[in-house]
Amino acid sequence: MTDLNVFYQVLLNEYDVIPTLIVKEKGGWVSLAYKVITENSNYFLKVYEKKRASTEKLTQYLNDYLSVVTWLGKNSLTGQIVEPVLTKHLDYKYEDDDYIYVLFKYITGYVVADNALTVLQVKQLAQIVANLHSYNEQIPFAINHLKEHFELPFIKQLVYFLKQELTYLQDILKQINDIDELAKNLQQQKLVFVLCHTDIHGWNIMQADHHLVLLDWEGLKLAPAEADLFMFYNKVFFKDFIDCYQQQHPHFQINQSVMLFYLCRRSLEDLWELIEQLVTDKVTGELRAYTLHLLATECGSIRANNKLLPEA
Numbered sequence: 001m002t003d004l005n006v007f008y009q010v011l012l013n014e015y016d017v018i019p020t021l022i023v024k025e026k027g028g029w030v031s032l033a034y035k036v037i038t039e040n041s042n043y044f045l046k047v048y049e050k051k052r053a054s055t056e057k058l059t060q061y062l063n064d065y066l067s068v069v070t071w072l073g074k075n076s077l078t079g080q081i082v083e084p085v086l087t088k089h090l091d092y093k094y095e096d097d098d099y100i101y102v103l104f105k106y107i108t109g110y111v112v113a114d115n116a117l118t119v120l121q122v123k124q125l126a127q128i129v130a131n132l133h134s135y136n137e138q139i140p141f142a143i144n145h146l147k148e149h150f151e152l153p154f155i156k157q158l159v160y161f162l163k164q165e166l167t168y169l170q171d172i173l174k175q176i177n178d179i180d181e182l183a184k185n186l187q188q189q190k191l192v193f194v195l196c197h198t199d200i201h202g203w204n205i206m207q208a209d210h211h212l213v214l215l216d217w218e219g220l221k222l223a224p225a226e227a228d229l230f231m232f233y234n235k236v237f238f239k240d241f242i243d244c245y246q247q248q249h250p251h252f253q254i255n256q257s258v259m260l261f262y263l264c265r266r267s268l269e270d271l272w273e274l275i276e277q278l279v280t281d282k283v284t285g286e287l288r289a290y291t292l293h294l295l296a297t298e299c300g301s302i303r304a305n306n307k308l309l310p311e312a
Helices: 003-015 055-059 062-073 119-132 155-162 169-187 226-232 238-248 256-280 285-306
Strands: 021-025 032-037 042-049 099-105 194-196 205-208 211-214 221-223
Touching: 003 021, 003 042, 003 099, 042 055, 062 099, 119 194, 119 205, 119 211, 119 226, 119 238, 155 169, 155 256, 169 256, 169 285, 221 226, 226 238, 226 256, 256 285
Parallel strands: none
Antiparallel strands: 021 032, 032 042, 042 099, 194 221, 205 211
16 A cells, blocks of 8 residues: 555545545655645645654644644634644544644645745735734643753754764854853843744745745744744845834844854754754665755854854
């Protein structure tokens, strides 16, 4: 039985969805993606492979973040986020021995990807993020376990693998030492936490009709606003973005230490995930070549971040 046949049975038995066609689409870094076509409507099927090293971490709190996303979709972010479809047992996911499945209503449009945002898109994105950041720890969900603690759980394993490859080693070790000190400092501060997506980039932004839709909420977290804003900090449109953002949050001021923490942690975490995939998932062929290309890119980002860090 092929995987598509397995997926067909899951959709039929667990969602009461009868596909006439299942079409593979370009997936993200963490999952497979399929368009499910039926006689009456279309769906988007997201499939996590359990054999991948990253899957357990990304799906650990899947029910929690999808509950919040569903709630947001019924409030200030209506039409601007994905809408999950429940199983016939009213669960947000279904899983078997090999996969974890999440089904969404299909959104017609295109992913922004690496294309430059238009002036209107920058404004719409700033409004989405500003609306999201209007929610804090007082939301009607117990998600304290999704709260930022400025931790670096991947660092020990990253250093272990780095010591077997000297390229960029000194740059990376410098950033690890500096961000560890920065994290300890931030843990002692009283910072304002809001709901954050934490992974807003072009591949998670879709243009649908005349508005944007924010995808892939696995990283939902209560954190400082900079946990989202750092993604745009080095973009040419950042000033326009933050001007629009501050129309809704006029008293917000960027905390440069927090911004730097997120810039550095993201580069190091991306580096670790790429190495983890190479070593644990044993990727080959074109995917291996692409992963090595991304590794070089992240090492370049780390060198750039080091210029922003204070000298010892």
